Amino acid sequence: MSIERIGVIGAGQMGNGIAHVLSLAGYDVVLEDINSEQLDRATAVIQRNMQRQSAKGLIKEEEIGPAIGRIHASQSLEGMRDRDLVIEAATEDEAVKRKIFQELCPRLSAKAMIATNTSSISVTRLAASTDRPERFIGLHFMNPVPVMQLVEVIRGIATDDTTFQAALDIIKHVGKTAAYAEDFPAFIVNRILLPMINEAVYTLYEGVGNVEAIDTAMRLGANHPMGPLQLADFIGLDTCLSVMQVLYEGLADSKYRPCPLLVKYVEAGWLGRKTGRGFYDYRGKEPVPTR
Numbered sequence: 001m002s003i004e005r006i007g008v009i010g011a012g013q014m015g016n017g018i019a020h021v022l023s024l025a026g027y028d029v030v031l032e033d034i035n036s037e038q039l040d041r042a043t044a045v046i047q048r049n050m051q052r053q054s055a056k057g058l059i060k061e062e063e064i065g066p067a068i069g070r071i072h073a074s075q076s077l078e079g080m081r082d083r084d085l086v087i088e089a090a091t092e093d094e095a096v097k098r099k100i101f102q103e104l105c106p107r108l109s110a111k112a113m114i115a116t117n118t119s120s121i122s123v124t125r126l127a128a129s130t131d132r133p134e135r136f137i138g139l140h141f142m143n144p145v146p147v148m149q150l151v152e153v154i155r156g157i158a159t160d161d162t163t164f165q166a167a168l169d170i171i172k173h174v175g176k177t178a179a180y181a182e183d184f185p186a187f188i189v190n191r192i193l194l195p196m197i198n199e200a201v202y203t204l205y206e207g208v209g210n211v212e213a214i215d216t217a218m219r220l221g222a223n224h225p226m227g228p229l230q231l232a233d234f235i236g237l238d239t240c241l242s243v244m245q246v247l248y249e250g251l252a253d254s255k256y257r258p259c260p261l262l263v264k265y266v267e268a269g270w271l272g273r274k275t276g277r278g279f280y281d282y283r284g285k286e287p288v289p290t291r
């Protein structure tokens with residue numbers, strides 16, 4: 001199936017990154033969000049990130065204008081009517097995603113495909129809430145999308161071969177590499193990564209080390225490019241908590257219990273970089289540990 005027009009729902013950190021790589025690869029993109037401020041911010045972020053790529057010689061300066069021109073911001077799902085594929089990248093909350101699909105499906109043509117960028121929710125279950133489970137797939141981009149090479153591809157139980165092949169073609173066309181994961185809670189990357197982050201928060205909670213010691217230990221002792229708490233702030237603490245909850249409930253094993261300190265940070269609205277404060281406070285010139 002030939003895919004030319006793609007819709008992206010949710011213009012947060014993932015949605016803007018997905019729109020960025022798709023438009024550079026030549027796709028026509030409608031980027032939709034219910035929050036107009038997020039849409040304005042996304043457009044500015046995409047432009048800034050493309051300029052950064054151009055300064056590093058990764059893309060040509062003259063590619064930026066046409067790519068930005070291929071992204072159309074929209075505050076309504078009406079813009080999705082002529083899309084060949086819609087990638088949902090809204091908040092990691094099953095009720096939110098289900099409601100989006102309920103409103104999206106009647107607007108789409110019968111042959112249009114839907115993908116979800118969910119980090120952890122069952123693709124089969126999300127697919128079952130649509131009118132086209134055979135044309136529904138998980139396309140799990142990594143953050144930041146323009147930089148990270150991997151896209152996990154997750155088939156639901158009903159996903160057909162045409163949809164799977166179309167997804168692989170898109171990943172190739174945007175210059176990324178696919179890894180196939182079965183539809184189990186949090187797939188591969190987050191099944192392994194999030195319990196490590198959660199354990200780092202327990203290490204902080206139990207006073208084994210402070211934020212700086214934990215991150216320094218993992219950066220220099222395990223050769224990780226970022227400390228786990230720095231990475232948690234980067235991912236978003238609400239997303240981290242939500243993935244742990246899905247693992248805890250989906251696999252029914254107490255080893256996935258979300259750390260109470262992670263819950264507390266989320267309750268405080270300290271969600272990491274995107275809100276200016278998490279395990280670090282980003283409101284000054286340099287990030288300052290909050291514990």
Ligand SMILES: NC(=O)c1ccc[n+]([C@@H]2O[C@H](COP(=O)([O-])OP(=O)(O)OC[C@H]3O[C@@H](n4cnc5c(N)ncnc54)[C@H](O)[C@@H]3O)[C@@H](O)[C@H]2O)c1
Nearest residue numbers: 010012013014033034035038089090091092118119143235
């Ligand atoms: N943050 C990561 O590192 C990461 C990595 C891979 C996948 N994901 C997944 O990507 C998705 C988005 O995550 P994010 O980090 O971009 O979150 P985010 O909070 O930055 O952005 C979510 C966006 O969705 C919008 N939104 C909420 N309800 C909506 C609706 N009904 N219609 C349209 N837009 C709506 C919000 O306004 C917000 O702009 C989640 O499913 C998340 O699990 C996140």
